[in-house]
Amino acid sequence: MFEKILIANRGEIAVRILRACKDLGIQTVSVYSTADKDAMHVKMADESVCIGPPQSKESYLNIPSIIAACEVSGAEAVHPGYGFLSENASFVEKLNAHNINFIGPKSDHIKTMGDKILAKKTAEKYGLPVIPGSNGEVKDFKDARSIARDIGYPIIIKASAGGGGRGMVVVRNEKELEESIKRAKSEADKSFDNDTVYIEKYLQNPKHIEVQIIGDNYGNMIHLGERDCSMQRRNQKLLEETPSKIINEKTRDYIGNLTVDALKKIKYSGAGTVEYLFENNEFYFMEMNTRLQVEHPVTEEITNFDLVKEQIRIASNSKLSKNQDDINFYGHSIECRVNAEDPESFMPSPGKVINFHAPGGPGVRVDSGCYSGITIPPYYDSMIAKLIVYGENRESCIARLERALEEFVVEGIKTTIPFYQKILKEESFLNGNYDIHWVENYMENI
Ligand code: MV4
Numbered sequence: 001m002f003e004k005i006l007i008a009n010r011g012e013i014a015v016r017i018l019r020a021c022k023d024l025g026i027q028t029v030s031v032y033s034t035a036d037k038d039a040m041h042v043k044m045a046d047e048s049v050c051i052g053p054p055q056s057k058e059s060y061l062n063i064p065s066i067i068a069a070c071e072v073s074g075a076e077a078v079h080p081g082y083g084f085l086s087e088n089a090s091f092v093e094k095l096n097a098h099n100i101n102f103i104g105p106k107s108d109h110i111k112t113m114g115d116k117i118l119a120k121k122t123a124e125k126y127g128l129p130v131i132p133g134s135n136g137e138v139k140d141f142k143d144a145r146s147i148a149r150d151i152g153y154p155i156i157i158k159a160s161a162g163g164g165g166r167g168m169v170v171v172r173n174e175k176e177l178e179e180s181i182k183r184a185k186s187e188a189d190k191s192f193d194n195d196t197v198y199i200e201k202y203l204q205n206p207k208h209i210e211v212q213i214i215g216d217n218y219g220n221m222i223h224l225g226e227r228d229c230s231m232q233r234r235n236q237k238l239l240e241e242t243p244s245k246i247i248n249e250k251t252r253d254y255i256g257n258l259t260v261d262a263l264k265k266i267k268y269s270g271a272g273t274v275e276y277l278f279e280n281n282e283f284y285f286m287e288m289n290t291r292l293q294v295e296h297p298v299t300e301e302i303t304n305f306d307l308v309k310e311q312i313r314i315a316s317n318s319k320l321s322k323n324q325d326d327i328n329f330y331g332h333s334i335e336c337r338v339n340a341e342d343p344e345s346f347m348p349s350p351g352k353v354i355n356f357h358a359p360g361g362p363g364v365r366v367d368s369g370c371y372s373g374i375t376i377p378p379y380y381d382s383m384i385a386k387l388i389v390y391g392e393n394r395e396s397c398i399a400r401l402e403r404a405l406e407e408f409v410v411e412g413i414k415t416t417i418p419f420y421q422k423i424l425k426e427e428s429f430l431n432g433n434y435d436i437h438w439v440e441n442y443m444e445n446i
Helices: 011-024 040-044 063-073 089-097 107-114 116-125 141-151 174-192 249-265 296-303 307-315 394-407 417-423
Strands: 004-007 027-033 047-052 077-079 155-163 166-171 197-201 207-215 221-233 236-242 270-279 282-289 332-339 355-357 364-368 383-391 409-411
Touching: 004 011, 004 063, 011 027, 011 040, 011 307, 011 364, 011 383, 027 040, 027 063, 047 063, 063 089, 077 307, 089 107, 107 116, 107 282, 116 155, 116 197, 116 282, 141 155, 141 174, 141 197, 155 174, 166 174, 174 197, 207 249, 207 282, 207 307, 221 249, 221 296, 236 296, 236 417, 249 270, 270 307, 296 307, 296 332, 296 364, 296 383, 332 394, 332 417, 364 394, 383 394, 394 417
Parallel strands: 004 027, 004 077, 027 047
Antiparallel strands: 155 166, 155 197, 207 221, 207 270, 221 236, 236 332, 270 282, 332 383, 355 409, 364 383
16 A cells, blocks of 8 residues: 555545545655645645645646655655646656656546547447447538438537536527537647547436446455536536436446446446436436546435545555445435536636535535635636435435535635525425526526
8 A cells, every 4th residue: 555645636636535544544645846845735734835826727736746746755646636737648647757656547548538539439349338420520511411311400519628518509400500519620720739620419307317336456446326417517517416316226237337338348347327318217428537527526415425535546556445246225315516616607706715614414514715804816726615415215314404504604705605505495305306407597597
């Protein structure tokens, strides 16, 4: 096992990883920008290294600074968290060249899944259901027209270097197509410095269902069920829950095993999530995230499986601690992302937190780097806390969520807590009838 780990992240996820290290008896090194000198992850670590000024590019994305921090502290491994350098294959290669372990998958798998065309081809080759569309790049209007005539409108144009909803254009009929291809390619070029696009049939009202997997370096892999992440706004997830209302035990086994079988064939190791769209009782591969995800705690709550500890164990070449048969799913869990934002407009609301009181009691978990007196800097993601609630069933889970939201005190800045209190009063949420468009179509019009 590693003796010392460097955490190349900030905020709640750095705190989450620090806790896993402490549970495992591993020494910790935090890195921080000058804007984060008073941050919780700095106070909690055994050692901390300043890696640059506030802008992410100069600190949390600064590879030479982070490698230097490993060298001066003697850290043997880096946990990247999510975002920042977590899916950067060249970072992994540079760490390895310095004999530093990356707590995550191999760089080849990060590369494959980061190229959305290659990811889709790989998924299809190894047996995952994919959305009908171009089999690869679409070069121009004529190319696009013939594919669109085959699969029928509406279609969606996606950037191969995109992901997470960036660089997509929906096309409703052939009249819009030529203009749309040009726009998609030029936007992809501007955003990702790569104008490669592909086409899929556009699914109109899907749910977003993702499957958590984890595999070791010996070919063992398990799935930990699904998460329903359909509650989103402008590609930002707001609330995640497991199990999904629409997935029964048989369907969970089916998609979980299908996902594991495919990823075993490519010898994937580490934690990963395969995202699917789910419509008319069918799954369609969307993309794979080769990292720990924000919403991993809901899976931990219902499986009693510590994903971060297992990531660390696997990276140090231990075997997976459990078989699929050891994994059971108990009860229900919901996570709300508490953002420093206006609850109506979702405009960022950074500033000083005068008073922070997290809820507690049975079935309530808060993952956060926040405390009374901290100043939320404007340079990073606006998520300040995750409220994760557990209950024996969905109803009791929702009841506890209501109790916890009421107990949650954040003064000095605006947060999205009132938004969740509003959602809890909605019939469509209470009976689980919501898809990926629900917040934008419904919640923003009441
Ligand atoms: C789609 C789609 C409908 N049809 N692909 C958004 C995130 C990115 N990974 C792909 N996304 C979508 N791909 C087809 N063929 C709808 C979306 C989509 C979406 C998916 C999941 C969660 C939220 C979303 C919001 C807008 C669009």
